[in-house]
Amino acid sequence: MKILSIQSAVAYGHVGNSAAVFPLQRIGVEVIPVNTVNFSNHTGYGAWRGPLISPEQVGEVITGVEERGAFPQIDVVLSGYQGGVGIGDVIVDAVQRVKAANPDALYACDPVMGNAKSGCFVAPEIPDLLRDRVVPNADIITPNQFELGFLTGTEPASLESTLASVELARAMGPSVVLVTSVERPDRDPETIEMLVVDDAGRWIIQTPLLPFKANGSGDVTAALFAAHYGETRDAKLALERTASSVFDLVELTYRSGQRELQLVEAQEFYANPRLQFTATAV
Template identity: 75%
Template sequence: MKILSIQSAVAYGHAGNSAAVFPMQRIGVEVLPVYTVNFSNHTGYGAWRGPVMDPADVAAVITGVEERGAFGELDAVLSGYQGSEGIADVIIDAVARVKAANPNALYACDPVMGNAKSGCFVAPAIPDLLRDKVVPVADIITPNQFELGFLTGTEPDTIESTLASADLARAMGPRTVLVTSVERPDREEGTIEMMAIDDKGAWIVQTPFLPMKANGSGDVTAALFTSHYVRTGDAADALARTASSVFGLLEQTFAAESKELLLVEAQEHYANPRLEFEVRQVR
């Protein structure tokens, strides 16, 4: 399997492609990473150095990949943190060209814009660009609950309202939705959930909630779910494997009291997920 991954990169720690690439490689995916920013560290530190890549430079890298004849071999395009407003058009154009070369290729968009605790942390124009231009051309989207609410103009909190919001998102274009960081009022205390919805049904998985800030964990989640789903077309299986792998990564990071994900140390969780969490069909 080959995936073109268009995301941010950091030198210190793990976020964007610096979080997503290695887990995909560890499960056997050939990843072609393209960077939208090249920062010293993720922005959660409040200070960082390095450039936001000019959209023309990002497009040039993608064109160079195309000139090597790689587009016809790609199984998917994955995008995450976009950096600047002009990246949206670059991604949309790249997806169209990849699909022209391989009509079976899928596009997975992680619509990175923020979360319930921090609000939006991207450039002001990007959430609207994601909603109006990028998400409609995606096959798969992986929003957290906050991002799903923005995309659909809703406030999902229960299973029913999250399913309804996911259906609104699917009506925009993507057929598969992974909703992360699902926090419903009636869930078991000390837990957090993820839901996956596609044409075949909807499933939910519950894991323990770890009281930690885990920058980059959403990038790992999107990467692993996309990889498993593209490989099998089975949303429940992809959800089970992703939940197990990401929880293992977070549990190991939390136990070590590390500020950064122990991405390399936790690699066995990607290669051999324990599959310890029940995936329950809810529709």
């Protein structure tokens, strides 16, 4: 499998491509990373250095990859945090060109906007761009509950309202929706869930909730799910593999006492998921 991953990158820590590339490589995926920013660290620190890469330069890199004849071999295009407004159009154009070269290719979009606790942390124009231009071109989207609500103009909370919001999102274009953090009021408060819906069914999986915010864990989640789904076209299995790997990564990081993901130390959890959690149909 080969994935074209168009995301941010940081020198210190693990978010964007700096979170996604190594886990993908560890499960045997050939990754072509195209960076949209080259920051010293993620913006959660409140200070960072380095350039935002212009849409024109990102497009030039993608065109160079195309000129090497890579597009017919790409199975999945993956995108995450979009630092600038013009990047969305560059990504959509790349997706269309990849699909022209390989009609079986999938586009997996992580519509990064924010979360319920922090609110929206991207440029004001980005959420509308994602909703109106990018998501309709996606086959797979991986929003959290907050992002799902923005995309669909709803307030998903219960399982029923979240499923209804997912169907609204699927009506926009994507056939596969993975909701990466479902916090329904009637759940055990010490747990968190992920929910996936595709044409074959709807599945939910529950894991312990760790008292820890791990920047980049969503990027790992989106990358692993896109790869597992792209390989198997089995949403339940892809969800189980992803939940297993990401929980073990976050737990290892939490126990280490470090702020940044212990991405390398957790590598066996990607290569050999324990499958300790079972997804159930809903």
